[in-house]
Amino acid sequence: MASRIHLTDITPQVSPDELLAGMHPSYRFGEVSFDTYIPDPSQPSQAAAVERMSRFADSVGKASSGGFLGKLFGKSKPKEPAGLYLDGGFGVGKTHLLASLWHAAEGKRAFGTFVEYTNLVGALSFRKAVDVLKGYDLVCIDEFELDDPGDTVLMSRLMRELADAGVKIAATSNTLPGALGEGRFAAQDFKREIQVLADQFEIMRIDGEDYRHRGLPDAPQPLEDAQVEPLAEERYPEASIAVDSFPALLEHLSRVHPSRYRQMLKDVDVLALHDVETITNQATALRFVVLADRLYDKDVPILASGVPFDRLFTEEMMAGGYQKKYFRAVSRLTSLVREGQGVAER
Structure with missing residues (x-):
């Protein structure tokens, strides 16, 4: 018999060690591989990405041929990029490929979203986070989107120090590194930081x-x-089944740090939402985007009343600086609603 819980009753506490232990692909991507990614024959860039990332996986944990011996004999090669950057639209399989890389590579690996890495820095301190991640062979960063200047500087510093320490890095996003920040903030001071990020990656579209x-x-x-x-x-x-009023859930999310949303959903199999309404506050909307990502990671079916999820955010939000986050959330939530309400997928 089904059991009922309420997300509004759950306020989890998550330690730094628990955050680190959770740095792996989610349930949805727990068993994917390069073989389970099916490239679209009409999109040759997809097959090319599989081949390139497979070779990259083989290089993880191996020293560069342009290292000490090359320098010793004066034949050092140009420095290779620290990692791969997969750019593309929503739903083309970037997270599938990134998780496949994590599974295929050897050594110590970390996998998390951009938000999860910023949360990790907040929990550990910047220096501690760098010291910990320097011990990894591969760091995978999913959904890499810079939405404010502070995060630009933070992630630029983090990745620069990891790359200098020889850590391989792979990232996905919907925006090319050199274009990050465009349309979001115009501060000239951060263009240099953005360019540093772009220079550290081989970009694959x-x-x-x-x-x-x-x-x-x-x-x-x-x-x-x-x-x-x-x-x-x-x-x-x-x-x-988690049964919640949508307005009450939004209010509760304002009191729970986004780094704890995954833990909040730990015992949830299905989400039943009453009275979904359009979100008009930007901060509230961004918190719900994080929850949507965690629901999608865990493959939680949704049944809901109220407005359809393609009207979850205002037109201004869908056209603004965070539009990529909102479009991703709508895409993922729509998929979960199809599943929850039993709409057949061909």
Whole structure:
């Protein structure tokens, strides 16, 4: 029989050691590989990315041929980029490839979203985070988006020190490194920092359409409010179902640090939301984006009443500086709603 819990009753505490222990691909990407990534034949950049990342995985933990001996005999080669940067739109499989790299590489590896790394720095201190991550052979950074100047400086310093220590780095994003910050803040002081990031990566573009919407029907309409819980229990009779009012959940998220959202969802199998409404506050919207990412990571089906998720954010938000985050969240939430409400995927 299904059990009910409320996310609004959960305020988890997460230690720095627990944050580090969680730096691995999520459940959704727990068993992926380069072989399970199916390139679109009409998009040759996808097959090229698989081949390049497979070679990169083989290089993790191995010294560069342009190292000590090359310098000793005066035949040092130009310094290779510290890592790979996968640029592309939503749903072309960048996270799948990044997780496949993590699984394929040998040695000590860390995998997390951009937000999770900034949270790690906040929990450990910058110097401690650098000292810890220097002991890794590979650091994978998913969803690399710089939304404010402080994060630009923070991640630039972190990656520069890791690269200097010989750590391989791989990242995904929807924006080329040299274009990070455009349309978000105009401070000239940060252009130098942004360029430093760009210079540290070999950039690979992955083209294609969002796989979550290839050949799929439109997102289903929201349920009537009285249907939400009965349908959740009918479809998931043995599940742990989180039942929450959307406005109350937004209020609760304001009191829980985003680094704890993954732990908050630890025992949740299904999410039943009442009265979804358009979010009009930017800070609230960005917190919900983090929750959406964690729900998608854990593959939590959603059943909801209220407005459809393609109206979750205002038109101004969808056209503003954080639009890439919002479009990603809408794409992922729509996929989870299809699953939760039983809409067939072809």
